[in-house]
Amino acid sequence: MSYLYKQSLILLSSLLLCCCATTKNEKNNSTENYSVDVLIYGLLQKSNGNYRFAAYQTKLPDKDMPWVNLSTGHPIWDTSKKIDCGTGALLDGLHGSNCKNISKTREDLFYEKKVNKSSTAFSIIITGGAGGVHNQIQFNDDKFKKAYNKAFERIDRNTISEIIKEIKYIEEKYYKYQINYDSKLISSSGLPDIKIITKDDSGFFENQIDFREKINVQKNHLPKIDVSSTNINDFLMVLRNEKISLFNQWEKLTGEVNVKCVSSSKAFVFKLKCPPIFKFENNQLTGTVHATVESQRFPRLLPKKLILQDKNIELIFDGTNIGLTNKTNNFVKIGNISFYYKTKIASKSFNIELSPKSSLVASNRPRIKYFPIEWSHLDFKGVTKAKAMKEYVKYGFAVKYNIVDTNKDKSLFSEKVFLLKDLI
Secondary structure (H helix, E strand, O other), X not given: OOHHHHHHHHHHHHXXXXXXXXXXXXXXXXXXXXXXXXXXXXXXXXXXXXXXXXXXXXXXXXXXXXXXXXXXXXXXOOOOOOEEEEEEOOOXXXXXXXXXXXXXXXXXXXXXXXXXXHHHHHHHHHOXXXXXXXXXXXXXXXXXXXXXXXXXXXXXXXXXXXXXXXXXXXXXXXXXXXXXXXXXXXXXXXXXXXXXXXXXXXXXXXXXXXXXXXEEEEOOOOOOOOOEEOOHHHHHHHHXXXXXXXXXXHXXXXXXXXXXXXXXXXXXXXEEEOOOEEEEEOOEEEXXXXXEEEEXXXXXXXXXXXXXXXXXXXXXXXXXXXXXXXXXXXXXXXXXXXXXXXXXXXXXXXXXXXXXXXXXXXXXXXXXXXXXOOHHHHOEEEEOHHHHOOOEEEEEEEEEEEEOOOOEEEEEEEEEEEEHHHHO
């Protein structure tokens, strides 16, 4: 047996004995007896060899610094991370030095180098004694708890007791304000006490819009406690001043809501003039909104009735369907119908045969919506009653037909000018 192998076995035996040997039961370092029952954060730092809380605050701090939640005794940074800094010689070679550098930069978060001893023993066997260790940077929970408890013991008990009392009182008041605020909003649902003053410049408006549906109210956000200090006594003083300020803010904010009006409708163009806030009076929102209806939109505007005829056929348009009548004693075939609107023409081919002295039944009548109409040209926007009394629109039809016995193609064509108000 070689000398190197003998030395490896001796070293392995020593490691196994070390790892398997029983040790005294040590008291578990717990932070559960060193906590407060309100949310405060403390900055745990080492000064002159002793740990203390160098700052306090109620707002969630930076998670990359040694802030501790004093209500749970737990660190707010991620303690589960394990940084693998490689495998090096047992006597701390290049990789071991790298571990030292990493752990040194994270000492404030209680990270330090740990050696995986089982990995070391296994490595010695497979390398025949050459040796190698698996190094990791890990959170030292035991060291953290000792430091936390020492720092907590330095806090004045009377001061922390007063802080707890103040924060609890502030939190109770906060929830009371919130509940009362929500209750008032519910009772004001539908805005029954909001006064709407309407001015109709269009001439068409007949209370066709419920303007209350166009009014959006948004509750105010109530700020929460935001106190910080580097001294626990100063923290208490700042907290008491903050309490007075918060109560004044809550009183004002829960007495009103923010207001935003939406001026939009498919049919009407209107403007709503809203105040920036509505205030509560007797638990009801009160205020005045001015509505000005400027004009109305009339999309797809068509004549309600249009009749054209010659001695052979008659066309009657009712705004939706096209009725056709054969007035002759012969069969008539309809080959094409064209619809004229403004300066546009929409044509459609047909193969309709009408018996002598007959009319198309309702179910067979051509429907205008199936014609290739550019509907944007029949979308009348910004219409007022005054404008409708002056503007004219031209519509018409052309029909190409054939009288069977004569075998002659004929045309029926007529246009009519409408006053816009007669189309509405």
